[in-house]
Amino acid sequence: MRIGVVEDDDGVADALIDALAAHRIPAQRMVRGRDLLTRHPEFDLVLLDLGLPDMDGIEVLRSLRQVSAVPVIILTARDDERSVVRGLRNGADDYLVKPARMTELLARIEAIRRRASRARQTTTSTRQFGDLTIDLAARSLSLAGQPLTLTTKEFDLLAALVDNPGAAVSRQQLMDQVWGDAFVSVSKSLDVHMTALRAKLGRPARIETIRGFGYRWIG
Known part of the structure; x- marks a missing residue:
């Protein structure tokens, strides 16, 4: 070293x-x-x-x-x-x-x-959660073999969560990682993008809300 x-x-x-x-x-x-x-x-x-x-x-x-x-x-x-x-x-x-x-x-x-x-x-760029396949390097994902299209911010949020499945990720961490500064007032943007991401992923719910803190990927 x-x-x-x-x-x-x-x-x-x-x-x-x-x-x-x-x-x-x-x-x-x-x-x-x-x-x-x-x-x-x-x-x-x-x-x-x-x-x-x-x-x-x-x-x-x-x-x-x-x-x-x-x-x-x-x-x-x-x-x-x-x-x-x-x-x-x-x-x-x-x-x-x-x-x-x-x-x-x-x-x-x-x-x-x-x-x-x-x-x-x-290290691998692919994450597999049941019928959901995520390729972080290619920035692509598919559900039951069918491709899903995400916006840039939606995919960034997804990547931040699946990188540590099961771990609690704070709103500040997500805002810092996706928007570049946790102190910028983008809290509403986070909510809007998270809602859209959840809708595209469908059921069963894959993202758990931790009240007063942030989110967790449960896959």
């Missing part, structure tokens, strides 16, 4: 790289966010500070997520709830506040490595 450390503090960066090296994990340091945006293919995981000299770390993360799914752990002094929520909603896989204990950081790195390994082993 190759780790990129995006950190402008020399002392913190050196300590991190030395500690990782002691556990036989190679790491390379970058000072600027823009360096990560050009070098991200070199790394299997990134430790990202938010207080960088050229860009705010959240902006770096947003730009990175447009081109790469490399796992990111935010490692920062910002411990306020808004920063944590923004970091996770903008694509971070985990969030740790400095000074982080090395044992905890290593455990979280290992957890992400295991998830990535399982994902590589099981």
